[in-house]
Amino acid sequence: MDNYDGFDDELWDEFRWEAHLNEVEKKSEQLRKFIASDHKGNIPRWLTLLQESLDEDDAFEAFIEEELLMDEAYFPEDEDWEDDEDDWEDEDDFLFGNFGDREEDEYDDFDTGEDWKELSGDYAQSEYGSLENLHIYIGAKTLAVDILKWAEKVPSHSQNHDFQEFVGGLLKIGAKLAGGYSFGFETDYIGANIAYSKKALTNANRSLELLQSLKKKSLFGKKEYMDFHNRLFELRNDIGIYIQELRDQFYLGLK
Secondary structure (H helix, E strand, C coil), X not given: CCCCCCCCCCCCCHHHHHHHHHHHHHHHHHHHHHHCCCCCCCCCHHHHHHHHCCCHHXXXXXXXXXXXXXXXXXXXXXXXXXXHHHCHHHHHHHHCCCCCCCCHHHHHHHHCCCHHHHHCHXXXXXXXXXXXXXXXXXXXXXXXXXXXXXXXXXXHHHCCHHHXXXXXXXXXXHHHHHHHHCCCCCCCCHHHHHHXXXXXXXXXXXXXXXXHHHHCCCCXXXXXXXXXXXXXXXXXXXXXXHHHHHHHHHHHHHC
């Protein structure tokens, strides 16, 4: 794929991608309000998805898919981009680990070539990998699912703005990591991966602040709070390390 040429032929670094992503988020938020059944915004989207889903895992996956589709609508299209989108349906099986529909003999091919790398966490941070094997995404997903399970038990009178922002922010960590991962690790596009991952880090930091605030509302047991805090703290740190690794890879590709 050539350098991203939505606006010009120059290679975009993380800062140009971040500026563009900020504009994308503004537009997608407007679109989200336009199509939402709750026009006043009193019902958080994650709650609606949770009510419509079979379980918390399904709600998380639905949230991720919706976030990616919202952003995708505002990225300029070019021929290379459209070609990639044509292959998205097939690649999605490996991005999210949906192997159930494959014929049994298809797995025989994993013993040859590069295909087996998609099932290995060792290659998660490469063009051969799968999002479901990326350790920080796994951590973000399991934590978000557990937070959804906790949120369902919180009385409605305690579900204030901080509560809603906390749960939504936890889900956005995974969404931003997935958005970045979809751009891959090649030099031309890794800046977008970094920009999205920085958004995940911002949500992780904000979620830590809100978690400490919600502790004062007695919404957690002591062990439950410590579990959430420790996992979120570790996830936040791991995302920071991941961003630095992506930056190193970007500058290595410029040499």
